[in-house]
Amino acid sequence: MSDPTMPALQAHDLDGLRRFLAIRSHTEALAAPLSAEDQTVQSMADTSPTKWHLAHTTWFFETFVLRPHAGGYEVFDPAYEYLFNSYYEAVGPRHPRPQRGLITRPGIDEVMAYRRHVTDAMTAFLSVGNASNAGDIVELGLQHEQQHQELILMDIKHALSLNPIKPAYRAPSGRTGEARALAWREFEPGLVEVGHDGRGFAFDNEGPRHRTWLDAFALALRPVNCSEFLGFIEDGGYRRPEFWLSAGWDCVGQRGWQAPLYWEPHDGTWMIYTLSGLEPLDPMRPVCHVSAFEAAAFAKWAGKRLPREAEWEVGAPMLDGLGEVWEWTASPYVAYPGYREPPGAIGEYNGKFMANQMVLRGGCAVTPRGHVRPTYRNFFPPDARWMFGGIRLAEDLQ
Known part of the structure; x- marks a missing residue:
């Protein structure tokens, strides 16, 4: 976690709020090229559907920031506590990891509505004076979401690779390696x-x-x-x-x-x-x-x-x-x-x-x-x- 001497994300820190919104938006941008079918598939037990990553990173902020720290926050859907918990035994039971691809409902539209609900609540929370007491957990949530941005690409690459037509997630980069002797x-x-x-x-x-x-x-x-x-x-x-x-x-x-x-x-x-x-x-x-x-x-x-x-x-x-x-x-x-x-x-x-x-x-x-x-x-x-x-x-x- 962050060191106690490190300044936490402060309520009056507009740059911090912009960073929060930018990280949330980037996660959604990574999912944007994918169809609803792409986002629901789970290619093996070690991977997770894109839709699940979108929901789980939202669940993290709802569970560890908004519910304990934001007075008056209304939970989007109580069923999501079970569906989108990853491995936090102290929070409660959760849907089995190998079966995340079987969660066809909620669909993409509902998951995105969930993200908007939590992002809006977090924006309000970070804009008021009492948000500073949760700065460390907010920062952890942002770092956690960035970890899942990488997982989204790792996991969808595996899923798309199993499709016989070998679809591309993105255009070729045109990047080539350099010829360097091993020193x-x-x-x-x-x-x-x-x-x-x-x-x-x-x-x-x-x-x-x-x-x-x-x-x-x-x-x-x-x-x-x-x-x-x-x-x-x-x-x-x-x-x-x-x-x-x-x-x-x-x-x-x-x-x-x-x-x-x-x-x-x-x-x-x-x-x-x-x-x-x-x-x-x-x-x-x-x-x-x-x-x-x-x-x-x-x-x-x-x-x-x-x-x-x-x-x-x-x-x-x-x-x-x-x-x-x-x-x-x-x-x-x-x-x-x-x-x-x-x-x-x-x-x-x-x-x-x-x-x-x-x-x-x-x-x-x-x-x-x-x-x-x-x-x-x-x-x-x-x-x-x-x-x-x-x-x-x-x-x-x-």
């Missing part, structure tokens, strides 16, 4: 400080700041590109168990992995499904949509390893390609020394997931820019591929 930055051994320093917003899992020892290591200055990963494929990387963790090798066999998610062979060449539809593989772009198992297997094949998250954070200011793909680390997602979950339901935001997940760092092409910072700790299970996960290599130095 390295070396770091001396030493005691370092990592974690958020309390200045500006941070999620609770980014702190507390603490010291840790690092032996000498080196980091690649850019992420692994598609051409390099193609070399792994062509060398039989998905057929050679010596490169794989046991659980990863099980995934290869059980799920038939032969390449990163969204890679498709066509007439002897590789095509990749993107948010702009099916495109030829760009060998210089960072490889994307690989699991932690694939990242670790590639690193072992290359004679390297994945960075530990403290190494990545120390090296981040000197690295290239940050914010292109989320970069898997070798670190499990666990609490920092001295970490304490915030009290109440908000304590369920990050801490309860600190098991069986791996840390990713850096951000990706669809990450809100304010979330691309060295201390941000993203986390997913090691077999996850639909998020924009990529690879940066590390190695030990003598």
Whole structure:
């Protein structure tokens, strides 16, 4: 959460109100190119329909800001407390996550009416003097909505990729990768400080700041590109168990992995499904949509390893390609020394997931820019591929 010394969003802060409205509008702009059918579909248990994201981010402000802090607020529909709760056990029961795509009603029009109702109430709330006592939770709500903006694009990409006609969400960007040799930055051994320093917003899992020892290591200055990963494929990387963790090798066999998610062979060449539809593989772009198992297997094949998250954070200011793909680390997602979950339901935001997940760092092409910072700790299970996960290599130095 934000540090107590950080100024909360104040009632008289017109810039803060404009930011609130801009973030809410941007979420709706992301959904605008999608049909009602697009927004209702759920392609697997790990994803959510766009319509659900629109409603859940609204539920957050209604549940944690308006209901406890805005006197006289009228709940839009009591049934939404059950339908659009994500995982907050302290708030009450919720609709099962794998069945969110079955919520055909309320429809898009009703969900948008819900958004307008809550946005109007929040606008009024933020425009009066007593709004400052909820500034921290409002800020968390805004950061939370931006996280869901990224999830909207991750999830709809997966859904559209399963459509045989391979529809595009948006026009091609025309962006191509740069041909850069793989260079390295070396770091001396030493005691370092990592974690958020309390200045500006941070999620609770980014702190507390603490010291840790690092032996000498080196980091690649850019992420692994598609051409390099193609070399792994062509060398039989998905057929050679010596490169794989046991659980990863099980995934290869059980799920038939032969390449990163969204890679498709066509007439002897590789095509990749993107948010702009099916495109030829760009060998210089960072490889994307690989699991932690694939990242670790590639690193072992290359004679390297994945960075530990403290190494990545120390090296981040000197690295290239940050914010292109989320970069898997070798670190499990666990609490920092001295970490304490915030009290109440908000304590369920990050801490309860600190098991069986791996840390990713850096951000990706669809990450809100304010979330691309060295201390941000993203986390997913090691077999996850639909998020924009990529690879940066590390190695030990003598």
